[in-house]
Amino acid sequence: MTIPYPAADRISPVTRPLLSPSRLPWPRGLPLRLEGVRLSRGATTILNGVDLDIPADRRLLLLGPSGAGKSTLLRLLNRLDDPDSGRILLGDLPLPSLPVRLLRRAIAVVPQDPLPLPGSIRDNLLAPSEFAGLKPPPDAELALALDEFGLNPSWLDRDASALSGGERRRLAIAVSLQTSPEILALDEPTAALDPASSRRLVEAIDRRVRADALRTIVVTHDRRLAPILGDVAVVLDAGRVVDLGPTLDVLRRADPLAWGSDAPLDGQEPLP
Numbered sequence: 184m185t186i187p188y189p190a191a192d193r194i195s196p197v198t199r200p201l202l203s204p205s206r207l208p209w210p211r212g213l214p215l216r217l218e219g220v221r222l223s224r225g226a227t228t229i230l231n232g233v234d235l236d237i238p239a240d241r242r243l244l245l246l247g248p249s250g251a252g253k254s255t256l257l258r259l260l261n262r263l264d265d266p267d268s269g270r271i272l273l274g275d276l277p278l279p280s281l282p283v284r285l286l287r288r289a290i291a292v293v294p295q296d297p298l299p300l301p302g303s304i305r306d307n308l309l310a311p312s313e314f315a316g317l318k319p320p321p322d323a324e325l326a327l328a329l330d331e332f333g334l335n336p337s338w339l340d341r342d343a344s345a346l347s348g349g350e351r352r353r354l355a356i357a358v359s360l361q362t363s364p365e366i367l368a369l370d371e372p373t374a375a376l377d378p379a380s381s382r383r384l385v386e387a388i389d390r391r392v393r394a395d396a397l398r399t400i401v402v403t404h405d406r407r408l409a410p411i412l413g414d415v416a417v418v419l420d421a422g423r424v425v426d427l428g429p430t431l432d433v434l435r436r437a438d439p440l441a442w443g444s445d446a447p448l449d450g451q452e453p454l455p
């Protein structure tokens with residue numbers, strides 16, 4: 184399915200070249216396309232022929248009930264799994280044709296329950312630059328990265344494994360941004376956060392997305408915050424795309440009991 188409406192009003196097409204030294208050997212702003220993507224595990228069909236065309240200027244939400252295949256789809260974007268059939272293309276480049284290291288630098292996927300690397304919070308924040316062979320940022324920058332996502336900037340020496348689930352996810356987002364990805368894919372970034380923390384996190388993500396012209400693909404069950412996180416939404420159900428369109432339209436025609444979390448859409452705060 185192709186996302187079927189005119190150019191975005193909120194995010195302009197990404198034309199900014201990647202800043203050296205994290206330059207990637209392909210142009211920024213290529214559309215991401217899924218063609219007939221199928222994946223089964225044993226007798227379970229998880230993705231059942233997903234066709235999706237994601238223009239570079241769209242921030243995409245992935246919605247749908249538990250078990251619909253949303254997290255699995257994000258894993259495919261990082262080649263943690265590959266489809267049994269069908270393909271995923273960045274522009275006209277099939278993902279397997281791209282070096283995995285570079286692909287994972289270009290498309291950062293933050294799982295719902297990320298496991299920090301053993302060591303301190305500083306070690307975790309430094310890992311992506313080390314992995315990419317880039318100069319390590321100074322502590323002052325690392326502290327800012329923590330502060331940006333609501334973590335205490337004085338925590339650099341803390342053991343990362345001591346963080347709570349929500350803190351680990353926020354650290355993982357900060358870590359994933361260390362090497363300037365082009366696409367940030369987040370799996371339920373606000374899961375198990377209280378409403379105030381959820382809103383702060385979503386606003387921090389939104390600020391960063393705008394500042395860096397980041398493209399995002401976000402899985403969420405939070406109907407209230409969804410319109411801030413994405414301007415277009417795709418609903419997956421049983422491994423198929425069953426709806427797509429502008430976020431508010433999709434939310435209005437969806438059955439909240441099927442997959443949305445608590446908050447009603449009516450009476451919600453106006454969109455930013």
Ligand SMILES: Nc1ncnc2c1ncn2[C@@H]1O[C@H](COP(=O)(O)OP(=O)(O)OP(=O)(O)O)[C@@H](O)[C@H]1O
Nearest residue numbers: 224225227229247248249250251252253254255256
């Ligand atoms: N390795 C696997 N082996 C067998 N079944 C799997 C495997 N991985 C995922 N599944 C099944 O595939 C389905 C889709 O899982 P997935 O985690 O992608 O769903 P989801 O839409 O992200 O759900 P949720 O909203 O609950 O996170 C589920 O029924 C899950 O149990």
